[in-house]
Amino acid sequence: MSEAAIEISGLEKTYAGGKVALHGIDLTIPRGSIFGLLGPNGAGKSTTINILAGLVNKTGGKARIWGFDIDEHGRNAKRSIGVVPQEIIFDAFFTPFETLELQAGLFGIAKAQRRTMELLRAVRLEDKAHAYSRTLSGGMKRRLLVAKALVHNPPVLVLDEPTAGVDIELRALLWEYVRELNAGGTTVVLTTHYLEEAEALCDRIAIINHGRVVANADTRSLLADAGDKVLVVTLADELAAVPVGVPCKAAIDSSGRVLTLTYDKRSQNAGQILAHITAAGLQVVDVSTQDADLEDVFLKLTASA
Numbered sequence: 048m049s050e051a052a053i054e055i056s057g058l059e060k061t062y063a064g065g066k067v068a069l070h071g072i073d074l075t076i077p078r079g080s081i082f083g084l085l086g087p088n089g090a091g092k093s094t095t096i097n098i099l100a101g102l103v104n105k106t107g108g109k110a111r112i113w114g115f116d117i118d119e120h121g122r123n124a125k126r127s128i129g130v131v132p133q134e135i136i137f138d139a140f141f142t143p144f145e146t147l148e149l150q151a152g153l154f155g156i157a158k159a160q161r162r163t164m165e166l167l168r169a170v171r172l173e174d175k176a177h178a179y180s181r182t183l184s185g186g187m188k189r190r191l192l193v194a195k196a197l198v199h200n201p202p203v204l205v206l207d208e209p210t211a212g213v214d215i216e217l218r219a220l221l222w223e224y225v226r227e228l229n230a231g232g233t234t235v236v237l238t239t240h241y242l243e244e245a246e247a248l249c250d251r252i253a254i255i256n257h258g259r260v261v262a263n264a265d266t267r268s269l270l271a272d273a274g275d276k277v278l279v280v281t282l283a284d285e286l287a288a289v290p291v292g293v294p295c296k297a298a299i300d301s302s303g304r305v306l307t308l309t310y311d312k313r314s315q316n317a318g319q320i321l322a323h324i325t326a327a328g329l330q331v332v333d334v335s336t337q338d339a340d341l342e343d344v345f346l347k348l349t350a351s352a
C-alpha cells in the first residue's frame with residue numbers, strides 16, 4: 048500500500064467550455080503532514096480538491112487517496128477523505144445535530160457508532176446543537192462544515208479556504224483544532240490565501256499557478272530558498288550617498304540616516320555587511336534584519352510561471 052496520504056500524478060482537467068484548469072499536476076502529500084496548497088485565484092486549487100472529493104471528473108491522470116485509486120476504488124477513496132468546501136452550503140432548516148446525523152446516515156454509520164455530540168463539542172457548537180443552521184454566524188457555519196467533514200472519521204481532512212470570512216478569534220480556534228486533529232494522526236490539506244497561516248501551520252507547501260505546480264517543498268527549505276535578507280541600519284549622522292564598497296544592494300532613505308541593505312544570506316551574513324559599514328567610519332545606532340517570507344517566495348515563483 049502507498050505510504051502517501053494523497054498521490055496525484057499527471058492530473059488534468061479541461062472544463063466543458065474548453066478551459067484547461069490543470070495541466071498535469073504531480074503531487075505527493077505525506078501521511079501525518081499539514082500540507083498547504085497555495086496559489087492565486089483561479090490557479091486550480093479547488094479543481095484539484097474537487098476531483099479528490101469526487102465532485103469534479105478529471106480529464107486525465109491518476110489520483111490515490113490513502114492508497115485507493117479514485118477510479119478503481121472510488122468508494123474507499125471517498126471514505127478516506129473529508130472535505131470542507133469553500134462555499135458554505137447546507138440546508139438551513141436542519142439543526143447542526145441533524146446535519147451531522149444525516150451525513151452519518153449517508154456514510155452508513157450505525158447510530159451507536161456516531162459521534163455527533165463529540166464532534167459538536169470539538170468545534171464548540173454543543174450549545175447550538177438544536178438551533179437552526181440558518182441562525183448560526185458565518186464562523187459557526189464554517190465550524191459545522193468541519194464537523195460534517197469529520198463524521199466518517201477520515202484519515203485525510205481537506206480544508207478549502209477555511210478561514211475566509213472567519214474572524215481572528217475563531218480562526219485561531221479553528222487552527223488549534225486542526226493542530227489537535229493532526230496531532231491525533233489526521234493528515235490535513237489546506238488551501239489558503241493567508242500566507243502567514245500556511246507558514247505557521249504547514250510543514251510542507253506546494254504552490255500552484257495556472258494549473259501547474261511551481262514549487263513543492265518543506266516550508267523551511269522553501270523559505271530558505273527565498274535567499275534575500277534585508278538589514279536595516281540606522282546611523283548617527285546623515286549620509287549624502289551610499290558608502291563606496293558596500294558588498295550588496297543598498298539604498299538610503301530621504302532622512303539620510305536609514306540604510307537598507309539587501310544581501311543573499313546563502314553567501315553573506317549581517318556581520319560582514321556591518322563590518323563594511325563601520326570600516327567606512329559610520330556610527331551605527333540601531334540594526335534590524337528581515338527574512339524573506341512566504342509572500343516573497345510566492346510572488347517570485349508566480350511571477351515567472
Ligand SMILES: Nc1ncnc2c1ncn2[C@@H]1O[C@H](COP(=O)(O)OP(=O)(O)OP(=O)(O)O)[C@@H](O)[C@H]1O
Nearest residue numbers: 062064066068086087088089090091092093094095
Ligand atoms: N465549472 C467550471 N467551468 C469552467 N471553468 C471553471 C469551472 N470551475 C473552475 N473553472 C476555471 O478553472 C480555473 C481554476 O479554477 P479553480 O477554482 O480550481 O481555482 P482556485 O485556485 O481554486 O481559485 P480560487 O482561489 O479563486 O478558488 C479557473 O480559470 C476557473 O475559472
